[in-house]
Amino acid sequence: MDEDRKATIQFSCPVPLGAKDEVLLGHGSGGKLSAELIRHLFLPAFQNPVLARLDDQAIVSVNGLRLAFTTDSFVVSPLFFPGGDIGSLAVYGTVNDLAMGGAQPLCLSAAFILEEGLPMDTLRQVVTSLRRAAAEIGVDVVTGDTKVVEKGKGDGLFINTSGLGLVPEGINLSANQARPGDRILLSGAIGEHGIAILAQREGLEFEGRVESDTAPLHTLVAAMLAGADLPSAIRCLRDPTRGGLSSALNEIASQSHVGMVIDERAIPVSEEVRGACELLGLDPLYVANEGKLLAIVEAYVAEKVLEVMRAHPQGRQAQIIGTVTESNPGWVSMRTALGTTRIVDMLAGDQLPRIC
Numbered sequence: 638m639d640e641d642r643k644a645t646i647q648f649s650c651p652v653p654l655g656a657k658d659e660v661l662l663g664h665g666s667g668g669k670l671s672a673e674l675i676r677h678l679f680l681p682a683f684q685n686p687v688l689a690r691l692d693d694q695a696i697v698s699v700n701g702l703r704l705a706f707t708t709d710s711f712v713v714s715p716l717f718f719p720g721g722d723i724g725s726l727a728v729y730g731t732v733n734d735l736a737m738g739g740a741q742p743l744c745l746s747a748a749f750i751l752e753e754g755l756p757m758d759t760l761r762q763v764v765t766s767l768r769r770a771a772a773e774i775g776v777d778v779v780t781g782d783t784k785v786v787e788k789g790k791g792d793g794l795f796i797n798t799s800g801l802g803l804v805p806e807g808i809n810l811s812a813n814q815a816r817p818g819d820r821i822l823l824s825g826a827i828g829e830h831g832i833a834i835l836a837q838r839e840g841l842e843f844e845g846r847v848e849s850d851t852a853p854l855h856t857l858v859a860a861m862l863a864g865a866d867l868p869s870a871i872r873c874l875r876d877p878t879r880g881g882l883s884s885a886l887n888e889i890a891s892q893s894h895v896g897m898v899i900d901e902r903a904i905p906v907s908e909e910v911r912g913a914c915e916l917l918g919l920d921p922l923y924v925a926n927e928g929k930l931l932a933i934v935e936a937y938v939a940e941k942v943l944e945v946m947r948a949h950p951q952g953r954q955a956q957i958i959g960t961v962t963e964s965n966p967g968w969v970s971m972r973t974a975l976g977t978t979r980i981v982d983m984l985a986g987d988q989l990p991r992i993c
Contacts, residue, residue, distance in 0.1 A: 695707070736802075748796065752786055832919075850926055870937070896966055
Protein backbone atom coordinates (compact mmCIF):
# COMPACT_ATOMS: atom_id res chain seq x y z
CA MET A 638 0.00 0.00 0.00
CA ASP A 639 1.56 3.32 -1.06
CA GLU A 640 1.91 6.26 1.31
CA ASP A 641 -0.58 8.46 -0.59
CA ARG A 642 -3.24 5.80 -0.25
CA LYS A 643 -2.45 5.24 3.40
CA ALA A 644 -2.79 8.95 4.05
CA THR A 645 -6.40 8.98 2.84
CA ILE A 646 -7.60 6.56 5.53
CA GLN A 647 -9.47 8.48 8.19
CA PHE A 648 -9.57 7.38 11.82
CA SER A 649 -11.27 9.16 14.67
CA CYS A 650 -9.33 10.77 17.50
CA PRO A 651 -8.88 8.06 20.14
CA VAL A 652 -10.24 10.36 22.85
CA PRO A 653 -12.79 12.70 21.22
CA LEU A 654 -13.21 16.14 22.69
CA GLY A 655 -16.56 17.78 23.32
CA ALA A 656 -18.20 14.38 23.62
CA LYS A 657 -20.81 15.62 26.08
CA ASP A 658 -22.33 18.27 23.80
CA GLU A 659 -23.26 16.34 20.65
CA VAL A 660 -23.60 12.86 19.26
CA LEU A 661 -20.34 11.52 17.80
CA LEU A 662 -19.56 8.44 15.75
CA GLY A 663 -17.90 7.07 18.88
CA HIS A 664 -21.29 6.90 20.61
CA GLY A 665 -22.05 3.95 18.33
CA SER A 666 -18.65 2.24 18.61
CA GLY A 667 -19.46 -0.20 21.39
CA GLY A 668 -16.71 1.39 23.50
CA LYS A 669 -16.53 3.98 26.27
CA LEU A 670 -18.76 6.57 24.63
CA SER A 671 -21.44 3.96 23.89
CA ALA A 672 -21.34 2.79 27.51
CA GLU A 673 -21.63 6.37 28.78
CA LEU A 674 -24.59 7.06 26.50
CA ILE A 675 -26.40 3.95 27.70
CA ARG A 676 -25.71 4.50 31.39
CA HIS A 677 -26.33 8.26 31.48
CA LEU A 678 -29.25 8.60 29.05
CA PHE A 679 -31.02 5.38 28.09
CA LEU A 680 -30.87 3.46 31.38
CA PRO A 681 -32.30 6.32 33.48
CA ALA A 682 -35.03 6.89 30.89
CA PHE A 683 -36.16 3.26 30.61
CA GLN A 684 -34.93 1.77 33.89
CA ASN A 685 -36.21 -1.73 34.66
CA PRO A 686 -34.60 -4.94 35.98
CA VAL A 687 -34.44 -6.66 32.59
CA LEU A 688 -32.75 -3.75 30.84
CA ALA A 689 -30.38 -3.21 33.76
CA ARG A 690 -28.67 -6.55 33.02
CA LEU A 691 -27.23 -4.97 29.84
CA ASP A 692 -27.03 -8.29 28.04
CA ASP A 693 -27.22 -8.81 24.28
CA GLN A 694 -30.86 -9.79 24.68
CA ALA A 695 -33.72 -9.43 27.15
CA ILE A 696 -35.05 -12.62 28.74
CA VAL A 697 -38.64 -12.39 29.94
CA SER A 698 -41.13 -14.96 31.24
CA VAL A 699 -44.48 -15.20 29.43
CA ASN A 700 -47.02 -17.78 30.60
CA GLY A 701 -44.27 -20.05 31.88
CA LEU A 702 -42.06 -19.68 28.81
CA ARG A 703 -38.65 -18.00 29.01
CA LEU A 704 -38.39 -15.89 25.88
CA ALA A 705 -35.31 -14.05 24.63
CA PHE A 706 -35.94 -10.85 22.68
CA THR A 707 -33.38 -8.71 20.89
CA THR A 708 -33.26 -5.91 18.34
CA ASP A 709 -30.40 -4.59 16.23
CA SER A 710 -29.75 -2.13 13.41
CA PHE A 711 -27.27 -2.62 10.58
CA VAL A 712 -25.69 0.35 8.82
CA VAL A 713 -22.53 -1.29 7.47
CA SER A 714 -20.65 0.40 4.65
CA PRO A 715 -20.11 -1.04 2.08
CA LEU A 716 -23.24 -3.17 1.75
CA PHE A 717 -21.24 -6.06 0.25
CA PHE A 718 -17.86 -7.18 1.58
CA PRO A 719 -15.61 -10.26 1.45
CA GLY A 720 -17.35 -13.02 3.35
CA GLY A 721 -20.83 -11.48 3.52
CA ASP A 722 -23.20 -8.56 3.06
CA ILE A 723 -25.66 -6.51 5.06
CA GLY A 724 -28.45 -9.06 4.50
CA SER A 725 -26.74 -12.13 5.94
CA LEU A 726 -25.05 -9.97 8.59
CA ALA A 727 -28.44 -8.79 9.84
CA VAL A 728 -29.69 -12.35 10.29
CA TYR A 729 -26.52 -13.75 11.85
CA GLY A 730 -26.03 -10.78 14.16
CA THR A 731 -29.57 -11.01 15.50
CA VAL A 732 -29.47 -14.79 15.95
CA ASN A 733 -26.10 -14.51 17.70
CA ASP A 734 -27.50 -12.02 20.21
CA LEU A 735 -30.24 -14.53 21.03
CA ALA A 736 -27.69 -17.35 21.25
CA MET A 737 -25.58 -15.45 23.80
CA GLY A 738 -28.52 -15.88 26.16
CA GLY A 739 -28.68 -19.61 25.41
CA ALA A 740 -31.82 -19.17 23.32
CA GLN A 741 -33.00 -21.28 20.41
CA PRO A 742 -34.03 -18.79 17.66
CA LEU A 743 -37.71 -18.86 16.72
CA CYS A 744 -38.42 -15.99 14.31
CA LEU A 745 -37.23 -12.61 13.06
CA SER A 746 -38.53 -9.26 11.88
CA ALA A 747 -36.84 -7.15 9.22
CA ALA A 748 -37.37 -3.44 8.60
CA PHE A 749 -35.72 -1.75 5.61
CA ILE A 750 -34.88 1.95 5.42
CA LEU A 751 -34.15 2.64 1.76
CA GLU A 752 -32.64 5.71 0.16
CA GLU A 753 -34.30 7.10 -2.94
CA GLY A 754 -32.28 6.04 -5.97
CA LEU A 755 -31.01 2.73 -4.54
CA PRO A 756 -30.72 0.29 -7.49
CA MET A 757 -33.46 -2.31 -7.33
CA ASP A 758 -30.90 -5.00 -8.18
CA THR A 759 -28.95 -4.08 -5.05
CA LEU A 760 -32.05 -4.38 -2.89
CA ARG A 761 -32.94 -7.69 -4.54
CA GLN A 762 -29.46 -9.10 -3.78
CA VAL A 763 -29.69 -8.05 -0.13
CA VAL A 764 -33.17 -9.52 0.31
CA THR A 765 -32.08 -12.77 -1.33
CA SER A 766 -29.06 -13.01 0.96
CA LEU A 767 -31.19 -12.29 4.04
CA ARG A 768 -33.70 -14.95 2.99
CA ARG A 769 -30.98 -17.55 2.43
CA ALA A 770 -29.36 -16.84 5.79
CA ALA A 771 -32.69 -17.18 7.60
CA ALA A 772 -33.43 -20.43 5.75
CA GLU A 773 -29.98 -21.78 6.66
CA ILE A 774 -30.74 -21.23 10.34
CA GLY A 775 -34.33 -22.42 10.06
CA VAL A 776 -36.11 -19.25 11.14
CA ASP A 777 -38.83 -17.30 9.34
CA VAL A 778 -38.99 -13.55 8.84
CA VAL A 779 -42.55 -13.12 10.11
CA THR A 780 -43.04 -9.35 10.01
CA GLY A 781 -41.32 -6.18 8.84
CA ASP A 782 -41.56 -2.64 7.58
CA THR A 783 -40.27 -0.50 4.70
CA LYS A 784 -39.49 3.20 4.67
CA VAL A 785 -37.91 5.35 1.94
CA VAL A 786 -36.01 8.58 2.63
CA GLU A 787 -34.95 11.29 0.21
CA LYS A 788 -31.80 10.86 -1.87
CA GLY A 789 -28.73 11.83 0.15
CA LYS A 790 -30.32 11.08 3.53
CA GLY A 791 -29.98 7.32 3.90
CA ASP A 792 -26.65 6.11 2.52
CA GLY A 793 -28.32 3.44 0.39
CA LEU A 794 -29.81 0.95 2.79
CA PHE A 795 -30.19 0.34 6.53
CA ILE A 796 -31.80 -2.74 8.09
CA ASN A 797 -33.34 -3.12 11.54
CA THR A 798 -34.05 -6.62 12.81
CA SER A 799 -35.62 -8.10 15.91
CA GLY A 800 -35.43 -11.68 17.03
CA LEU A 801 -37.39 -13.95 19.35
CA GLY A 802 -35.99 -17.10 20.91
CA LEU A 803 -36.81 -19.74 23.51
CA VAL A 804 -34.51 -20.20 26.51
CA PRO A 805 -34.50 -23.76 27.94
CA GLU A 806 -34.94 -24.25 31.67
CA GLY A 807 -31.75 -24.34 33.72
CA ILE A 808 -29.87 -21.85 31.55
CA ASN A 809 -29.06 -18.50 33.14
CA LEU A 810 -26.37 -16.69 31.17
CA SER A 811 -25.56 -13.07 31.92
CA ALA A 812 -22.66 -10.65 32.05
CA ASN A 813 -23.11 -10.38 35.83
CA GLN A 814 -22.39 -14.07 36.46
CA ALA A 815 -18.56 -14.21 36.19
CA ARG A 816 -16.81 -15.31 39.39
CA PRO A 817 -13.14 -15.36 40.50
CA GLY A 818 -11.39 -18.51 39.29
CA ASP A 819 -13.54 -18.85 36.15
CA ARG A 820 -11.76 -19.37 32.84
CA ILE A 821 -12.16 -17.17 29.76
CA LEU A 822 -12.57 -18.99 26.44
CA LEU A 823 -12.51 -17.50 22.93
CA SER A 824 -13.92 -19.41 19.96
CA GLY A 825 -11.43 -18.30 17.29
CA ALA A 826 -9.26 -15.68 15.62
CA ILE A 827 -10.23 -12.05 16.15
CA GLY A 828 -10.38 -8.94 13.97
CA GLU A 829 -11.40 -10.50 10.67
CA HIS A 830 -14.70 -8.68 10.19
CA GLY A 831 -13.38 -5.21 10.95
CA ILE A 832 -10.32 -5.57 8.72
CA ALA A 833 -12.40 -7.03 5.86
CA ILE A 834 -14.80 -4.07 6.03
CA LEU A 835 -11.97 -1.54 6.20
CA ALA A 836 -10.11 -3.10 3.27
CA GLN A 837 -13.22 -3.16 1.09
CA ARG A 838 -14.28 0.37 1.98
CA GLU A 839 -10.86 1.93 1.47
CA GLY A 840 -9.74 -0.22 -1.47
CA LEU A 841 -6.78 -1.63 0.47
CA GLU A 842 -4.86 -4.68 -0.64
CA PHE A 843 -2.82 -6.81 1.74
CA GLU A 844 -0.57 -9.78 1.08
CA GLY A 845 -3.36 -12.20 2.04
CA ARG A 846 -7.10 -11.84 1.55
CA VAL A 847 -9.08 -11.13 4.72
CA GLU A 848 -12.73 -12.22 4.81
CA SER A 849 -15.37 -11.36 7.38
CA ASP A 850 -16.02 -14.06 9.96
CA THR A 851 -19.77 -13.37 9.93
CA ALA A 852 -21.52 -16.61 10.87
CA PRO A 853 -24.36 -17.94 13.06
CA LEU A 854 -23.25 -19.20 16.47
CA HIS A 855 -26.44 -20.80 17.84
CA THR A 856 -25.39 -24.39 17.10
CA LEU A 857 -21.98 -23.83 18.71
CA VAL A 858 -23.71 -22.47 21.82
CA ALA A 859 -26.11 -25.42 21.89
CA ALA A 860 -23.19 -27.85 21.69
CA MET A 861 -21.35 -26.05 24.50
CA LEU A 862 -24.37 -26.06 26.80
CA ALA A 863 -24.98 -29.74 26.12
CA GLY A 864 -21.30 -30.60 26.57
CA ALA A 865 -20.83 -29.00 29.98
CA ASP A 866 -21.54 -31.19 33.03
CA LEU A 867 -24.16 -28.65 34.06
CA PRO A 868 -25.47 -25.73 31.98
CA SER A 869 -24.92 -23.50 35.02
CA ALA A 870 -21.16 -24.14 34.73
CA ILE A 871 -21.19 -21.78 31.75
CA ARG A 872 -21.65 -18.39 33.36
CA CYS A 873 -21.72 -15.95 30.47
CA LEU A 874 -21.49 -15.77 26.68
CA ARG A 875 -20.80 -12.64 24.66
CA ASP A 876 -20.02 -12.05 20.98
CA PRO A 877 -17.31 -9.37 20.73
CA THR A 878 -18.72 -7.27 17.87
CA ARG A 879 -18.41 -3.47 18.04
CA GLY A 880 -15.51 -2.49 20.27
CA GLY A 881 -13.91 -5.89 19.77
CA LEU A 882 -12.61 -8.32 22.36
CA SER A 883 -11.45 -5.57 24.71
CA SER A 884 -14.85 -3.93 25.12
CA ALA A 885 -16.66 -7.26 25.58
CA LEU A 886 -14.27 -8.30 28.35
CA ASN A 887 -14.53 -4.91 30.06
CA GLU A 888 -18.33 -5.03 29.95
CA ILE A 889 -18.36 -8.42 31.69
CA ALA A 890 -15.74 -7.38 34.25
CA SER A 891 -17.77 -4.27 35.08
CA GLN A 892 -21.11 -6.06 35.32
CA SER A 893 -19.71 -8.86 37.48
CA HIS A 894 -17.42 -6.63 39.59
CA VAL A 895 -14.41 -8.87 38.92
CA GLY A 896 -10.97 -8.52 37.41
CA MET A 897 -9.62 -10.39 34.40
CA VAL A 898 -6.16 -11.40 33.27
CA ILE A 899 -5.68 -12.56 29.68
CA ASP A 900 -2.63 -13.93 27.87
CA GLU A 901 -1.71 -12.25 24.59
CA ARG A 902 0.04 -15.41 23.34
CA ALA A 903 -3.18 -17.43 23.73
CA ILE A 904 -5.35 -15.05 21.66
CA PRO A 905 -5.63 -16.33 18.07
CA VAL A 906 -4.99 -13.71 15.38
CA SER A 907 -4.45 -14.64 11.74
CA GLU A 908 -1.23 -13.52 10.09
CA GLU A 909 -3.25 -11.48 7.58
CA VAL A 910 -5.11 -9.57 10.30
CA ARG A 911 -1.97 -9.14 12.38
CA GLY A 912 -0.08 -7.76 9.39
CA ALA A 913 -2.91 -5.38 8.44
CA CYS A 914 -3.16 -4.09 12.00
CA GLU A 915 0.58 -3.52 12.22
CA LEU A 916 0.53 -1.66 8.91
CA LEU A 917 -2.38 0.57 9.91
CA GLY A 918 -1.48 1.06 13.57
CA LEU A 919 -4.52 -0.84 14.88
CA ASP A 920 -4.82 -3.20 17.84
CA PRO A 921 -6.66 -6.48 17.01
CA LEU A 922 -8.23 -6.41 20.50
CA TYR A 923 -10.34 -3.43 19.41
CA VAL A 924 -11.32 -4.65 15.93
CA ALA A 925 -14.87 -5.94 15.37
CA ASN A 926 -15.90 -9.58 14.98
CA GLU A 927 -19.18 -11.07 13.77
CA GLY A 928 -18.67 -14.82 14.16
CA LYS A 929 -16.78 -15.29 17.42
CA LEU A 930 -17.86 -15.68 21.03
CA LEU A 931 -16.42 -15.32 24.51
CA ALA A 932 -17.36 -17.80 27.21
CA ILE A 933 -16.85 -17.43 30.96
CA VAL A 934 -16.98 -20.92 32.48
CA GLU A 935 -16.20 -22.57 35.79
CA ALA A 936 -12.62 -23.83 35.92
CA TYR A 937 -13.52 -27.49 36.31
CA VAL A 938 -15.36 -27.61 32.94
CA ALA A 939 -13.02 -25.34 30.95
CA GLU A 940 -11.07 -28.12 29.22
CA LYS A 941 -14.23 -30.07 28.44
CA VAL A 942 -16.00 -27.03 26.97
CA LEU A 943 -12.86 -26.22 24.97
CA GLU A 944 -12.91 -29.74 23.51
CA VAL A 945 -16.56 -29.35 22.52
CA MET A 946 -15.86 -25.98 20.90
CA ARG A 947 -12.94 -27.31 18.88
CA ALA A 948 -15.11 -30.13 17.55
CA HIS A 949 -17.55 -27.58 16.05
CA PRO A 950 -16.89 -25.80 12.71
CA GLN A 951 -17.22 -22.38 14.37
CA GLY A 952 -14.84 -23.19 17.23
CA ARG A 953 -11.90 -25.06 15.72
CA GLN A 954 -9.42 -22.37 16.80
CA ALA A 955 -10.88 -22.01 20.31
CA GLN A 956 -8.48 -21.21 23.14
CA ILE A 957 -8.52 -20.60 26.88
CA ILE A 958 -7.21 -17.04 26.95
CA GLY A 959 -7.41 -16.00 30.59
CA THR A 960 -8.79 -16.15 34.10
CA VAL A 961 -11.31 -14.17 36.13
CA THR A 962 -9.75 -12.72 39.29
CA GLU A 963 -10.91 -11.23 42.57
CA SER A 964 -8.35 -8.43 42.46
CA ASN A 965 -8.80 -5.19 40.51
CA PRO A 966 -12.57 -5.49 39.95
CA GLY A 967 -13.74 -3.86 36.74
CA TRP A 968 -10.29 -3.98 35.14
CA VAL A 969 -8.87 -6.20 32.41
CA SER A 970 -5.12 -6.70 32.15
CA MET A 971 -3.03 -8.65 29.66
CA ARG A 972 0.25 -10.48 29.92
CA THR A 973 2.02 -9.51 26.72
CA ALA A 974 4.21 -11.66 24.52
CA LEU A 975 7.18 -9.70 25.89
CA GLY A 976 6.42 -10.75 29.46
CA THR A 977 5.05 -7.39 30.57
CA THR A 978 1.54 -6.55 31.76
CA ARG A 979 -0.69 -3.81 30.41
CA ILE A 980 -4.23 -2.61 31.02
CA VAL A 981 -6.76 -3.46 28.30
CA ASP A 982 -9.27 -0.63 28.42
CA MET A 983 -12.48 -0.17 26.44
CA LEU A 984 -12.33 1.46 23.01
CA ALA A 985 -12.20 5.21 23.66
CA GLY A 986 -13.37 6.56 20.30
CA ASP A 987 -14.49 5.04 17.02
CA GLN A 988 -11.63 3.07 15.52
CA LEU A 989 -13.51 1.60 12.54
CA PRO A 990 -16.81 3.39 11.80
CA ARG A 991 -19.79 1.64 10.15
CA ILE A 992 -18.70 -1.99 10.61
CA CYS A 993 -22.13 -3.47 11.37
